[in-house]
Amino acid sequence: MTMKASNRQINGVTVVDMSGRITLGEGSVILRDSIKDLLSKGQKKILLNLGNVTYIDSSGIGELVSAFTSVRNQGGELKLLNLTKKVHDLLQITKLYTVFDIRDDETAAIGSFK
């Protein structure tokens, strides 16, 4: 399944709805480019909706970490929304679950941005 990403603006927060696989190659590149594009436009409050992400590999995990770091380095916030069990488990075993701000309610997540 091809990776797709589309953006919505809600109360100053950019919700990025992602679907498909975040893996080495196209999936990771789309995520990287999406974050780069948002930061270049000054959009630094980013909520990544991973509800329809079916699969993520180590490259995709690395890309999420890089995205988190890039946004934070520019004074912004990046949070994750609606993790599937598979992605949840991967972030647990890689000890990244506590690094990310992970949410399961979109409205509450949007309200949590500073």
Place this chain on the structure above:
Amino acid sequence: MDRNVTKRMSYTLASTLESVNRAESLASEAASRAGFSEDEQSNIAMAVREAAVNAVLHGNAYDPEKKVFVVYERTSDALVITITDQGKGLDPDGLPDPLAPENLMKGSGRGIFLIRAFMDEVKFRNIHPGTEITLIKHLGRSAATEEEAQ
């Protein structure tokens, strides 16, 4: 080594991302046929994907002259997958721990950690030139029973 192999499939793949996807897909099919649960199939496929990425990207460095060899073997009690590249070799003991605080926020370095997390046994062998990695997942009682019922 007598692994009591009951089924064996071998493939020679180019050093491309398409090969990574192919190795992953074949692993998922082999795991399904062996009777592993959906979760186990997914984990085995991911481990194979990570090993194939290492072979294509870090081993063969996308060199079109170099190949990746993937062998799927079903034994009486396990699925054994061997992935071999023709690269410069790998020292698995020299890899940084991705869970160490200083490495936690790095953008790479989790592949072999995930392979080890998802497989029962992982063996590396330097074959000069190249690396052979063997991934073994033992069939649990439920998986073996499912296949016998088919």
